[in-house]
Amino acid sequence: MSATEAATATYTTETTTTAPTGSGAQAPEVTVVTTVTMPTGNNTQAPGATLIANVIPGQEANCRKAIESLGTLPLNDPNHPLDKLGTVHFFRLLLINNDSQLLLSIIFDGDTVQYVKDFHDIFVRIEGTPAFSYCEGFPENWREDQQAFVDFYVGHLVPTIMEYSYYPFVTCREVRKALTARESFTTMLDQMQ
Numbered sequence: 001m002s003a004t005e006a007a008t009a010t011y012t013t014e015t016t017t018t019a020p021t022g023s024g025a026q027a028p029e030v031t032v033v034t035t036v037t038m039p040t041g042n043n044t045q046a047p048g049a050t051l052i053a054n055v056i057p058g059q060e061a062n063c064r065k066a067i068e069s070l071g072t073l074p075l076n077d078p079n080h081p082l083d084k085l086g087t088v089h090f091f092r093l094l095l096i097n098n099d100s101q102l103l104l105s106i107i108f109d110g111d112t113v114q115y116v117k118d119f120h121d122i123f124v125r126i127e128g129t130p131a132f133s134y135c136e137g138f139p140e141n142w143r144e145d146q147q148a149f150v151d152f153y154v155g156h157l158v159p160t161i162m163e164y165s166y167y168p169f170v171t172c173r174e175v176r177k178a179l180t181a182r183e184s185f186t187t188m189l190d191q192m193q
Contacts, residue, residue: 048089048107048163049115051156052096053135060099063134067093067102070131081122086173087115093131102135109171112157113150120149132156 055063070093075082082088091106108115123130124143132138132152139148167175 047109047112048105048160049112049153050106050158050160051102051104051132051153052158053102053132053137053152053156055095055100055102055135057100059134060095063102063131064095064099066129066131066134067095070128073126073128081125085118085122086176087118087171089172089175102131104132107165109173113154116150116153117146120146 073082074080077083087109089107089109091104091108094103095101096103106115120142122128130138130142133142137155138152139145142149142152
């Protein structure tokens with residue numbers, strides 16, 4: 001199966017209950033079996049990706065600097081391209097295995113390939129340097145060749161075995177809208193007191 005194909009996982013739960021009858025006596029036990037088949041991969045309750053790539057030997061410090069510089073950007077500023085994109089719930093970049101590999105873990109809304117294309121465009125627009133540019137196989141002409149950028153990222157996807165979301169199937173825009181509504185409601189209640 002390719003990194004962009006959807007697969008499914010089936011989850012089954014059983015609940016056994018004893019319910020009282022109208023006369024106060026206990027009815028026989030009833031077991032309810034619920035089976036849910038959910039997509040895994042691109043269309044899951046928490047779509048995202050994990051990528052791992054080998055850092056070019058001797059480039060570990062540059063890779064770390066690229067990660068750190070990304071951390072200085074005003075990513076939550078409503079005018080920043082990443083915030084305007086409005087599809088990234090969470091992402092984390094870290095060096096692992098004695099700084100020999102770069103790991104990206106990200107949860108986002110939508111299709112993996114479209115997400116990578118959007119991220120490419122943001123890096124080009126802000127003239128940023130992706131930390132992955134210090135990894136083996138990253139295309140030197142990535143700014144001009146969006147498809148090569150996409151191919152690198154998709155080629156380094158690690159299959160997800162299990163994932164969980166506290167708020168499944170809710171987009172970033174829906175979360176932000178709910179938080180804005182809550183803030184407005186709280187302000188209204190405060191003004192009424």
